[in-house]
Amino acid sequence: MDRANELLRGIGEKCTEQRKLILKALLELARPVSADELYMYLSGKGRIGRTTVYRTLELFEQKKLVKRIIFKDGIIRYESTHLGHHHHLICLSCGKVFSIKKCAISSLDGFIIEDTDFLVTEHFLEFYGFCEKCRGDRV
Ligand SMILES: [Zn+2]
Ligand SMILES: [Zn+2]
Ligand SMILES: [Zn+2]
Structure with missing residues (x-):
């Protein structure tokens, strides 16, 4: 079982394809990205809506799979909490x-x-x- 699956199971949420795709991307990127940046990155990898990306990031934040990071430029970015x-x-x-x-x-x-x-x-x-x-x- 891959890491994304395992983490999604760990929070007791359904492993939908889209959630998996988003979580995998965050682990692959291994850096803070804005929701839009993530959406652009994912749009090359399969069909996923912008709203889904936003909603999923919110869910992941609640479940502490991602954290929100704001640097001096004020942009909201998200990063996996499992990067060390x-x-x-x-x-x-x-x-x-x-x-x-x-x-x-x-x-x-x-x-x-x-x-x-x-x-x-x-x-x-x-x-x-x-x-x-x-x-x-x-x-
Ligand atoms: Zn980081
Ligand atoms: Zn630059
Ligand atoms: Zn340090």
Whole structure:
């Protein structure tokens, strides 16, 4: 049984083809996407309506299969909650979001508890800039 099936069963919801398609896409993309971006991505993979994408994302959010992420640009994006710890790069020009798996921050946790007795349980860090396509001669 594949991951999408398993996760859908886990929340006690029916595994309709469309739900599976949406969840699979979110796992494949492995980065935050807006409902429209997801719809565009899916429209190449079979018939699915925009409303279905929106409704399904709402259901998935309620069931904690996805989380809603809002960066500085204010756009609502959704990302699978099953991707593991990572950080984001947000392009200021085209708005595309990339994921980076590498995290150099966790080594700070030890320092923080030593220095302040504060126990860190999570952290967020995002980078803003220009993606390869939008970077042009900015280097
Ligand atoms: Zn992410
Ligand atoms: Zn870009
Ligand atoms: Zn990190």
